[in-house]
Amino acid sequence: MALDRKLAVVDLTTGNIEIKPIPLDVRKKFLGGRGLAAYLLYKYVKPGCDPMGPENAVIFSAGPLGGTLASAGSRTDVMCKNPLTGLLGSGNMGGFFAPELRWAGFDHILVKGKADKPVYIWVHDGEVEIKDGKNVWGKTVTEAQWAVREELGDPDIKSAVCGPAAEKGVKYGNVMTGIKNANGRGGGGSVMGSKNLKMVAARGTMDIKIAHPMEALEFDKKYIEMITGAKVNQTMGTLGTPFIWGAANAWGGVRANNFQLNQLLYSDDIEPESLDEISNQTVGKYHMAACFGCQVHCRAKYRIPDRPLSQKLGMVGKYDEGPEYTSQNAFCGEPGCTKAETLLICNHLVNQYGVDNLEIGSLISWAMELYEKGILTSKDTGGIDLRFGNDEALIEMIHHICNRDTWLGDVLAEGGLAAAEKIGRDSLKYMIHVKGMNHLGSDERATPGLALNAAMASRGSDHLRSRPAIDLYHLPEQVLRRIYGSPVPYDGPLSPDQREYAGKAWMVFWQETCFMGVDCLGTCKYHTTFLGATLPNFEDWSKVLYYNTGLEMTPREMWDVAERCNLIERLFNIREGMKKDDPLKGEMLVDRYFDEPCRLGAPDVVGATLDRVKFEKMRAEFYQHKGCDEDGIPTPQTLSRLGLDTLDAEQPRL
Amino acid sequence: MIDEKSTAESLGSTRTYGQVRCMNPSCTSRITPQPGQTMAKCPKCGSEWRIFWVKAGLPRVRGPVWETSLKMANAKWDTLTDKKEEK
Numbered sequence: 001m002a003l004d005r006k007l008a009v010v011d012l013t014t015g016n017i018e019i020k021p022i023p024l025d026v027r028k029k030f031l032g033g034r035g036l037a038a039y040l041l042y043k044y045v046k047p048g049c050d051p052m053g054p055e056n057a058v059i060f061s062a063g064p065l066g067g068t069l070a071s072a073g074s075r076t077d078v079m080c081k082n083p084l085t086g087l088l089g090s091g092n093m094g095g096f097f098a099p100e101l102r103w104a105g106f107d108h109i110l111v112k113g114k115a116d117k118p119v120y121i122w123v124h125d126g127e128v129e130i131k132d133g134k135n136v137w138g139k140t141v142t143e144a145q146w147a148v149r150e151e152l153g154d155p156d157i158k159s160a161v162c163g164p165a166a167e168k169g170v171k172y173g174n175v176m177t178g179i180k181n182a183n184g185r186g187g188g189g190s191v192m193g194s195k196n197l198k199m200v201a202a203r204g205t206m207d208i209k210i211a212h213p214m215e216a217l218e219f220d221k222k223y224i225e226m227i228t229g230a231k232v233n234q235t236m237g238t239l240g241t242p243f244i245w246g247a248a249n250a251w252g253g254v255r256a257n258n259f260q261l262n263q264l265l266y267s268d269d270i271e272p273e274s275l276d277e278i279s280n281q282t283v284g285k286y287h288m289a290a291c292f293g294c295q296v297h298c299r300a301k302y303r304i305p306d307r308p309l310s311q312k313l314g315m316v317g318k319y320d321e322g323p324e325y326t327s328q329n330a331f332c333g334e335p336g337c338t339k340a341e342t343l344l345i346c347n348h349l350v351n352q353y354g355v356d357n358l359e360i361g362s363l364i365s366w367a368m369e370l371y372e373k374g375i376l377t378s379k380d381t382g383g384i385d386l387r388f389g390n391d392e393a394l395i396e397m398i399h400h401i402c403n404r405d406t407w408l409g410d411v412l413a414e415g416g417l418a419a420a421e422k423i424g425r426d427s428l429k430y431m432i433h434v435k436g437m438n439h440l441g442s443d444e445r446a447t448p449g450l451a452l453n454a455a456m457a458s459r460g461s462d463h464l465r466s467r468p469a470i471d472l473y474h475l476p477e478q479v480l481r482r483i484y485g486s487p488v489p490y491d492g493p494l495s496p497d498q499r500e501y502a503g504k505a506w507m508v509f510w511q512e513t514c515f516m517g518v519d520c521l522g523t524c525k526y527h528t529t530f531l532g533a534t535l536p537n538f539e540d541w542s543k544v545l546y547y548n549t550g551l552e553m554t555p556r557e558m559w560d561v562a563e564r565c566n567l568i569e570r571l572f573n574i575r576e577g578m579k580k581d582d583p584l585k586g587e588m589l590v591d592r593y594f595d596e597p598c599r600l601g602a603p604d605v606v607g608a609t610l611d612r613v614k615f616e617k618m619r620a621e622f623y624q625h626k627g628c629d630e631d632g633i634p635t636p637q638t639l640s641r642l643g644l645d646t647l648d649a650e651q652p653r654l
Numbered sequence: 655m656i657d658e659k660s661t662a663e664s665l666g667s668t669r670t671y672g673q674v675r676c677m678n679p680s681c682t683s684r685i686t687p688q689p690g691q692t693m694a695k696c697p698k699c700g701s702e703w704r705i706f707w708v709k710a711g712l713p714r715v716r717g718p719v720w721e722t723s724l725k726m727a728n729a730k731w732d733t734l735t736d737k738k739e740e741k
Contacts (some may be wrong), residue, residue, distance in 0.1 A: 222663075231712060239708070247714070250717045251679070265720060265724065446679065483661065483662075529662065534662055534663070534665045534666045534669065535662055540660045600724075601727060602723070602726075603699070603730045605678075606727045606731050
């Protein structure tokens with residue numbers, strides 16, 4: 001059955017491996033994927049532990065729809081205590097690893113302890129082994145994956161791997177799979193590196209039995225038509241996710257020159273249409289790829305084009321995939337670079353080093369502002385002229401950070417807060433972060449709802465935890481009411497105006513619950529109410545889950561699961577020191593959002609700042625929706641309602 | 655149960671084709687470019703947008719016409735800074 005996959009707890013210190021079934025009552029409470037991972041993290045990680053020490057755990061998770069024919073059951077969640085923030089570390093990637101893990105008999109692999117030498121974990125048809133990692137350690141992301149296939153003699157092995165950056169202790173190392181699927185933002189790769197764990201390799205032939213196969217086929221077809229019929233997904237299937245950056249840059253909604261501007265002017269060369277043309281020229285007409293079971297095909301294939309900079313750096317013709325919109329943020333908008341070859345080279349480098357593109361791009365852009373303000377000098381940069389728009393400096397800094405081979409590279413490898421402490425002066429003032437994680441590349445000064453999402457995201461500044469992106473579409477209020485009024489009734493304010501504050505707290509809360517729901521199922525966020533208003537959510541999930549797995553849950557029960565799991569993430573953060581107004585670990589945006597007006601963009605965006613009083617009121621409303629007190633702490637009534645009142649006291653349920 | 659339409663599915667019938675919205679937040683007027691047209695001016699606020707056709711009937715805003723966008727942004731900025739100076 002689709003629900004008979006197991007949990008393996010692997011202790012790298014002792015070599016002990018426990019395999020445990022996942023009881024049905026646990027499924028009904030946490031479902032799987034990110035939700036169940038949050039429970040496991042809370043129960044298995046010792047409070048206050050060193051994130052780079054053996055007491056931290058790294059948990060690889062698939063959801064119950066993984067490997068089924070329901071759309072895009074490809075997602076792997078990786079959770080840990082994040083070395084960058086000291087709070088929740090959580091990322092999610094597509095590709096083909098999660099289905100393979102499920103076919104090998106497992107939904108969750110929890111790794112704790114630390115190996116005394118490099119190892120990898122080999123998962124195959126119900127068995128788990130710890131193997132010598134000498135043939136894979138030190139290799140790039142793709143080299144390591146090809147090497148393990150060769151070592152084990154199976155070209156169909158799929159791996160979740162950390163790269164050389166994580167091996168060197170860079171604090172924002174990704175878990176990666178395939179060419180470019182990245183489990184970013186969570187530091188899972190760094191935790192793997194700290195444990196001497198290079199990868200989890202999986203291969204399975206254990207079929208997933210579909211509970212109601214005929215009905216599942218019929219419903220999956222309809223479900224897929226909902227997904228492929230959405231205009232947003234047709235656009236994404238043509239231009240990939242870079243269309244998101246293009247749309248946001250059009251009106252002035254991206255970070256540029258760190259945070260000094262909100263639009264990258266004359267950026268035609270890195271617009272999605274230009275990138276698509278490069279893919280056409282270097283790969284051919286059919287250059288859009290997909291993750292397992294997905295019909296959208298949002299991932300472009302490309303080779304680095306023959307241009308002067310790529311020639312000079314010996315990068316012409318290197319193959320990669322993407323770039324995602326996050327790379328346009330990190331390597332174009334924020335550092336002020338407008339050349340496509342720079343974007344494609346940087347994208348390739350971070351994929352091979354296995355490092356978070358948003359974090360490294362933001363940190364370099366922050367350093368560029370510090371350099372232009374004289375806080376960093378040429379001596380600090382090792383002679384690099386770290387001006388905005390200096391493409392070669394950007395590329396050089398990626399190497400120096402990932403290899404930790406210069407003073408500044410080593411400092412930035414530790415992350416922004418640690419770097420600000422070492423750099424000193426008023427450097428922290430210029431860093432755009434939440435909870436110590438650098439902000440993604442969007443600029444929310446003109447969009448309060450999106451700003452609230454960034455401040456409240458459980459893993460630090462982020463858009464994939466609760467962003468009400470459809471707030472930008474000016475949908476009629478009656479449409480918003482239909483979406484945001486189900487499965488939990490809501491009759492408060494809802495405004496189609498993205499500049500308003502009223503009602504946005506509910507939209508963020510609803511999206512937070514929706515995104516947790518999709519992460520529990522193990523499917524893709526582009527297949528739910530994120531970028532499109534007509535994409536499936538709770539009502540549709542209830543059916544797709546039942547037909548494929550046999551698990552009966554109403555839309556409201558699925559909402560409760562997601563709400564519960566979000567609350568566990570909040571409880572984890574509170575346990576690890578998160579406080580509402582803490583400038584380093586709190587749920588607040590940096591002062592620049594409130595003090596510095598937008599300079600560019602559409603006429604109504606120019607001059608926009610956030611209103612601090614209204615923002616704090618919106619945050620208070622968000623806490624109320626979540627059932628928290630004014631400090632963001634869940635009330636006893638909320639804990640009881642969601643069955644979390646015994647969370648601290650109870651023995652782990654599995 | 656399979657045939658019942660969910661909220662998300664029923665909203666699919668509200669999709670519009672052949673149009674883009676002006677991306678100036680207070681404007682958001684619908685603009686209907688001619689098929690194949692690569693530039694469109696908002697009849698309401700005057701913003702100018704470059705248009706890309708994902709496929710027939712599905713245009714998208716590729717970006718602003720830079721010169722127009724910059725000119726309008728500078729004019730707005732000047733208004734705001736003038737007001738500040740007056741205060």
